[in-house]
Amino acid sequence: MSKLLTPNAGPASLPRRIMQQGRYETITMLRNGEQLILAIVLPLMALVGLVVTPLLDGLGGSRVDVATPGILALCAMSTAFTGQGIATGFDRRYGVLRFLSTTPLGRTGLIAGKVLAVLVVLVLQVLVVGAVAGFLGWQPSPEAWLPGLGLLVLGAASFTALGLLVAGTARPEATLAITNLVWILFGALGGIVVPAQRLPALVQSIVHYLPSGALGEAMREAFLHGSVALPAVLVLLLWTVLAGAAAIRWFKWN
Amino acid sequence: MASLDGKMLRVVSGLSLVAERGQVTALLGANGAGKTTTLECAQGLQKRTGGSISLLGEDPDTAGAHLRSRVGVMLQDGGLPPSARPIPLLRHIAGMYQNPMDIDALVERLGINQFSRTTVRRLSGGQKQRLALAAALVGNPEILFLDEPSAGLDPQSRQVVFDLIAELRDAGMGIVLTTHLMDDAERLADYVYIIDGGHNVVEGTVADLLRHDHGTEASIGERTLYFDAPPGLDFTGVLGRELRVSENRSGSYSVTGELTPGDLAALTAWWAERGIMPASLRLEARSLEDVFLDISGRDVR
Numbered sequence: 001m002s003k004l005l006t007p008n009a010g011p012a013s014l015p016r017r018i019m020q021q022g023r024y025e026t027i028t029m030l031r032n033g034e035q036l037i038l039a040i041v042l043p044l045m046a047l048v049g050l051v052v053t054p055l056l057d058g059l060g061g062s063r064v065d066v067a068t069p070g071i072l073a074l075c076a077m078s079t080a081f082t083g084q085g086i087a088t089g090f091d092r093r094y095g096v097l098r099f100l101s102t103t104p105l106g107r108t109g110l111i112a113g114k115v116l117a118v119l120v121v122l123v124l125q126v127l128v129v130g131a132v133a134g135f136l137g138w139q140p141s142p143e144a145w146l147p148g149l150g151l152l153v154l155g156a157a158s159f160t161a162l163g164l165l166v167a168g169t170a171r172p173e174a175t176l177a178i179t180n181l182v183w184i185l186f187g188a189l190g191g192i193v194v195p196a197q198r199l200p201a202l203v204q205s206i207v208h209y210l211p212s213g214a215l216g217e218a219m220r221e222a223f224l225h226g227s228v229a230l231p232a233v234l235v236l237l238l239w240t241v242l243a244g245a246a247a248i249r250w251f252k253w254n
Numbered sequence: 255m256a257s258l259d260g261k262m263l264r265v266v267s268g269l270s271l272v273a274e275r276g277q278v279t280a281l282l283g284a285n286g287a288g289k290t291t292t293l294e295c296a297q298g299l300q301k302r303t304g305g306s307i308s309l310l311g312e313d314p315d316t317a318g319a320h321l322r323s324r325v326g327v328m329l330q331d332g333g334l335p336p337s338a339r340p341i342p343l344l345r346h347i348a349g350m351y352q353n354p355m356d357i358d359a360l361v362e363r364l365g366i367n368q369f370s371r372t373t374v375r376r377l378s379g380g381q382k383q384r385l386a387l388a389a390a391l392v393g394n395p396e397i398l399f400l401d402e403p404s405a406g407l408d409p410q411s412r413q414v415v416f417d418l419i420a421e422l423r424d425a426g427m428g429i430v431l432t433t434h435l436m437d438d439a440e441r442l443a444d445y446v447y448i449i450d451g452g453h454n455v456v457e458g459t460v461a462d463l464l465r466h467d468h469g470t471e472a473s474i475g476e477r478t479l480y481f482d483a484p485p486g487l488d489f490t491g492v493l494g495r496e497l498r499v500s501e502n503r504s505g506s507y508s509v510t511g512e513l514t515p516g517d518l519a520a521l522t523a524w525w526a527e528r529g530i531m532p533a534s535l536r537l538e539a540r541s542l543e544d545v546f547l548d549i550s551g552r553d554v555r
Binding site: 003004005006007008009010011012014016017020024028031032090091094095096097098099100101102103104105106109253254 | 297298299318319320322323324325327329331332333334335336337338346347349350351352353355356359360363389391393394395396418421422425427
């Protein structure tokens with residue numbers, strides 16, 4: 001009989017555990033067909049749709065220049081909010097969160113791994129969307145990339161916090177419904193791809209305070225005018241802090 | 255080494271137990287007795303509202319990765335992601351440890367290679383249990399918590415799992431398991447805590463528990479003789495003393511009490527005189543199940 005048990009030598013280092021979990025979550029996300037549709041296919045369809053229709057004409061740039069920053073913002077919402085929210089909701093249902101939190105990974109490592117996976121998928125989305133947009137004539141100024149990517153990370157942080165808040169408090173079926181519905185509502189009317197001035201008057205006044213409107217506006221400001229929309233950044237920061245605190249307070253692990 | 259002493263919510267209170275290295279400690283109780291709650295407090299999965307728990311000398315509520323790396327946990331519901339395949343999942347969990355177990359050997363030992371290409375979602379109950387056990391063992395734990403390890407296991411898997419548990423125990427691992435199956439406890443446990451209504455009622459080795467009467471009417475050394483013979487036999491006079499004789503179904507008899515060799519001789523002699531050959535004959539000592547039922551009552555709650 002082979003001797004299975006060998007002496008325990010403690011946990012792998014924290015960075016290695018987070019990398020391990022991040023890699024695992026990334027592969028799981030990329031293998032999930034529905035998530036890929038939400039993360040890549042729908043944003044690309046929206047990009048093409050905005051480029052071939054006159055919806056964004058007269059907003060201080062070519063159609064693709066106005067559309068692409070908002071599509072990148074939409075990508076962050078897809079992955080961090082809807083994708084991660086649904087995955088976490090079902091992990092919670094199946095006890096995966098409980099089991100993993102008994103391993104050396106722990107709860108903080110688990111969250112860190114999820115955040116890492118969101119960032120990796122976001123990088124892939126930026127590469128794909130950026131390439132397609134470039135093919136459609138998008139030529140952002142190189143200086144816009146640094147603030148633009150910083151804003152995407154901030155947007156991903158606030159949407160991850162919101163996604164975890166929903167996933168940790170609602171049943172997974174409800175999480176699925178809520179995060180998809182919010183994605184559609186924010187996508188169409190939340191100021192993320194269609195700027196506030198082109199939206200119905202009813203929603204115009206509130207989109208600036210939504211994470212979707214704030215991220216869309218800040219991204220367009222960065223890529224179209226090379227400037228930082230400070231009020232929008234503050235709105236995003238506020239959402240991140242509030243949703244993060246609420247998720248920490250109310251997240252149920254089982 | 256892992257000791258619990260405390261009050262948890264209202265579900266578990268006045269419970270106190272100790273589990274030693276190199277032993278299998280069983281928490282035995284009916285559904286809802288507080289077994290899982292107790293285990294989850296010890297694993298740090300539930301915050302307790304009072305009492306104290308020491309796991310390898312540390313408080314599980316504030317424990318870090320180092321303590322978690324020394325403790326393996328198999329949850330009642332498995333906790334395995336449905337879309338995962340067994341071997342990549344085990345490799346992933348192994349990545350959380352400095353010196354994980356040899357996955358190929360573990361997979362071979364638990365027969366996981368028979369279903370290594372199936373996703374968790376499509377595994378049978380017994381296959382899931384074996385995978386969950388492997389996942390709990392992958393980090394070479396010093397303490398292993400198993401919540402209902404034999405649930406859903408077919409007889410062959412059960413043998414494999416029980417043999418492995420015994421081997422790990424002999425190698426010095428401290429194993430704490432819950433079960434509502436007396437047979438599991440009798441076969442596996444070195445020390446048993448019977449839990450009822452959130453507190454421990456009786457504790458001891460299996461032999462201890464079988465020997466004592468725990469303050470119930472059941473007496474020490476009680477045995478039951480079962481046999482099948484023609485219906486309607488009256489042999490109360492043959493066994494003069496306080497033995498309880500009953501014909502449970504037509505032709506199916508039981509004799510319960512402190513049976514002696516003399517009783518058996520008298521009964522078989524009585525059969526011989528009448529040319530009766532029983533169709534079946536079985537003698538049983540008091541089982542842990544009898545002890546458990548005597549203590550926690552026979553009514554279903």
